Amino acid sequence: MRNKAKALGALFIIPALLASGCGNSGDSGQAQGGQASGSPGSSASATASSAPAEPVEIKLWVPWTTEGPMKAFNQIIEAFNQKYESENISATVEFTPDFQQKLTTSFAGNAGPDLFIHGVGAMPGFADVGQLEDLSARVETLSDKDDYLSSYLKLASFDGKVYGLPVAADYNVLIYRKDFFEEAGAKVPTTWKEFEEAAAKLVRKDGNKITRLAMDIPVGSGNRFILQQHYGFFLQNNGGDFLTGDYANSALNTAQAKETLEWFSSLYENDYVTVEGAGTPQGAQAVAAGTAAMQVGSLFQLMEIKLNQPEMLDKIGVAVPPAGPNGEGKAPVFFTGPQVVMINKASAHKEAAWKLADFLAAKDSLTLLAEQLGSIPLRSSMGTEAYDSVPVLKEYLSLGEQGTMVTNPLTPKWVAVRDVLVKYLEETVYKHNPENTIVKADEEINKLLAQ
């Protein structure tokens, strides 16, 4: 009986002793981070930190699930783990499909990652509910901060605070087939009028069936936000926008927005663009497949063509968005949607998470990501050598210097606003009734913003 009591006592006491012997596993024991060089494999470390008592493991979630990006992130994480091995910090990366839903439900269940990468448009929604760590002070300690493009750093701000670090970015331009334009004797459009003139010459039909569109704008499942991006492509180069500057009201009931929607609808009425498309194979780029003479796209689309149909690159050209009547003579406006790394405010390892964010924003990591995700160089030191050998990519980079970059409105209600906008844009392109839909869209968006 006594032996049994002793054994039972040991069962309780030993684990208790072990637990009390373990120190605080948080970050309080760590020296300040963020000053270390971000280069993978670099031996230089500006931090004089002591290793924490407990190993720290941080999780990074990213939305990509294709081979190239996965390989790039795995390489970066491996380099990070090597660099911070002596500090007992390690990271893992998870590639998560259905990203938005899984991220949201994981936060709700207090099981979210320490960091995640998402489009900048999602940032306000998470920041507004207190899910994101304010990085305004930490950003000042970013490694080689002066090397980082400050214009992009500013884009990841909401309500005056910085909540993310862009790790990949590109912007929308007009992509076109040079040989189709030459064959049709059409001029690359710089205005809406020139666009219509070119479109009329570029469309090809086989009987009643359109075999080549002037422009391909995919409509349907999985592509709904693309319609909004295309409308924005023309709207923002006609002096208009979706919301007012303070994001408090819809800006769709302005002359510029109405004019743009009417013109946009006319493209469908004239069969320059159709809702059915011209049979672009899924996953292919319309201009490379030859099913359209023009498309709106970014560096990502050009890199896809380079990867899948490199023989077409010489036939592809890029141009600034054509200007509407209210945009002529002004600098072009380019839509950009940077992918930013954000830190979860509920993370128990914010210092370690910042180290990883800093590492992701370092030159070597950004170079690797640029190759796989299709990104402009976000650091001056990255140079453009990777793109200079391909004329269309070099030309793409030079276009961006000619205008200003805008993102989607950084308001927590943007996703809902975009939903409403897409609903009425779809109605417009199917029913050709822009005068009705713009009023209804404006009313519904204002109602949503007032909630």
Added chain:
Amino acid sequence: MNAKAPGGLWKRQRRKQTAVAYFLISPTLLIFLIFTLAPVVFALYMSFTNYNILSHKDWIGLDNYRRLASDDDFANAVRVTLQYTLEVVPLNLAISLGLALLINMKIRGLAFFRSAYYMPVVTSMIAVSMVWLWLYDPTYGLFNKLLSSIGLPEQTWLKDPGLALHAMVLLKVWKGVGANMVIFLAGLQGIPKELYEAASLDGASSLRKLWSVTIPLLRPTTFFVIIMTTIGTMQSFGEVYAMTGGGPIGSTTNLVYLIYTRAFERMEMGYASAIATVLFALILLLTVINMTLVRGKADEAA
């Protein structure tokens, strides 16, 4: 002779049997309570709040339900759900009964057909939707090739607001007939052969036998098939998500898809819960109507 045991002993035995019965069903009951009933009750509670998954959960009373009353998207989703159900259920019923009648014949090789008709039931709706997306492709799809081969005009199918829902009905029926066919088959095999023999002796034709013997005696089975198919169809999601995303112009947005977009795209979990509660009430109402219309006759037949 009095077969009953003395009263006290009988009552004790009965209590013991009841306790054993509850003990045996307790695992299932527990799972039902935790994973079905509790979430339903919680969803009902959430429908009276402004819960947005990440932070708010303030009681707002009937505000969500008031919002539903003036929400055009909700009204559209109700219409789409009812239309979809009213198209799928009768088609499914008729085709699955027809297949069951054919499969019930004693002909060689029918085991193959029985398996072939049942195969779609066991495939994933998402996988099937991906394949049917290609079948419906306006340029490369098989359906348009078939139409053009017989001189009919090609269609834009899922990109046509007037056709998209009907196109999904075809898929839903194709995928679901196998399951109901098996249920009807079981029902057919429960009909006494003597009744058919008696009908034959009375000079009844095959059609007459079908109308006067088979269909009346299948009423309990038919009642079950109608109820289950209605419930399943009203809760469809996979094909909408994979094939159309609710479009074009909301022509395929049913209530479940609307719940999904409100909950996970707009993060309006409270509002989505209100829609889910209304869907629950709608399914309950249709089930009760079905039961009232069909059950009386089903009970007679049974």
